[in-house]
Amino acid sequence: MPEEEAARREAQGSGGAPDADAQLLDRLRQGDEDAFRELLREQGPFLMRLVMMHVPSRGVAEEVVADTWEAVLNGLDRFEGRSSLRTWIASIALNKARTRGKREGRIVPFALLRRRYEEGGGPAVDPDRFQGRRGERPGWWASPPVAWEEPERQLEAAETRDVMLRAIRDLPPRQREVITLRDLLGWESDEVCNALDLTETNQRVLLHRARSKVRAAVEEYLEPKAEEASR
Amino acid sequence: MSPRTNQMLTCREMVELVSDYLEGRLDDPDRERFEEHVAECDACTLYIEQMRMTIAALGHIPTETVSAEAERELLDAFRDWSSTRS
Ligand SMILES: [Zn+2]
Numbered sequence A: 001m002p003e004e005e006a007a008r009r010e011a012q013g014s015g016g017a018p019d020a021d022a023q024l025l026d027r028l029r030q031g032d033e034d035a036f037r038e039l040l041r042e043q044g045p046f047l048m049r050l051v052m053m054h055v056p057s058r059g060v061a062e063e064v065v066a067d068t069w070e071a072v073l074n075g076l077d078r079f080e081g082r083s084s085l086r087t088w089i090a091s092i093a094l095n096k097a098r099t100r101g102k103r104e105g106r107i108v109p110f111a112l113l114r115r116r117y118e119e120g121g122g123p124a125v126d127p128d129r130f131q132g133r134r135g136e137r138p139g140w141w142a143s144p145p146v147a148w149e150e151p152e153r154q155l156e157a158a159e160t161r162d163v164m165l166r167a168i169r170d171l172p173p174r175q176r177e178v179i180t181l182r183d184l185l186g187w188e189s190d191e192v193c194n195a196l197d198l199t200e201t202n203q204r205v206l207l208h209r210a211r212s213k214v215r216a217a218v219e220e221y222l223e224p225k226a227e228e229a230s231r
Numbered sequence B: 001m002s003p004r005t006n007q008m009l010t011c012r013e014m015v016e017l018v019s020d021y022l023e024g025r026l027d028d029p030d031r032e033r034f035e036e037h038v039a040e041c042d043a044c045t046l047y048i049e050q051m052r053m054t055i056a057a058l059g060h061i062p063t064e065t066v067s068a069e070a071e072r073e074l075l076d077a078f079r080d081w082s083s084t085r086s
Helices: A003-016 A019-029 A033-052 A058-075 A085-103 A111-120 A151-156 A158-169 A173-184 A189-196 A200-222 A224-230 B003-007 B011-022 B028-040 B042-060 B068-085
Strands: none
Touching (some): A019 A033, A019 A085, A033 A085, A033 B068, A085 A189, A151 A200, A158 A173, A158 B042, A173 A189, A173 A200, A189 A200, A200 B042, B011 B042, B028 B042
């Protein structure tokens, strides 16, 4: 390997995988059980959430997670540390979840509608909610959002959380993956781009569609009366 | 003459830009136009606030837990793995 190539890889490695990753990797490769326990504690919860968002049931999710760990172990010696450990594990899990999701018929009823919205198509907000060209102020709100009552409390309630998670599960796959990693799991955008092989712009477009739809689902849940009143 | 008025973003355009704004991805002139609209439009102010709150609420949903049983099985798998390679 030419020197520059080695240096480039080195630089990428240190950028993506911090020292902590490298140390943990060494210990894992030596068969250190405590290291694996640490890895499970660190990555297990996020992995479970990530997979749960993409498959129909907890049972299936546990199988996918187990498969993922198996693949992680089998790939450990070949892992070059060019991305962080977490990014690498997430991309393995997503690949498995995608395959599994398809096989389980996760691609739900509105396949046709869904395809239309695939990869960030469609407006963020229903166009009917804005004034038309003949309106007093074209393009401005016709039925504006209504304030939610006690939003902090309501948004933390278990029912609202279910509404949000359901809305995410109903998103097209790419949007679902991006919002899960960014907003549910709190990853930075460059890490998400890395794990999903997206450009920053593309990632942001997908994220925006996804967020807009989740907000709309919350709105519909918290403000059903406002909806009716505007008709 | 007021070129600003012609350039005023509509609410419909605003809702498409919220994530770019929140992610700090609007360049200065666009951000100014965005904020100019916000200053004038309570509905968009509320919309952006609701987006912010929704994003924050998503971040507060606890991650899943790994069951003790699953952890035990994974540790067994790790032992198998390390014993086959040494
Ligand atoms: Zn507005």
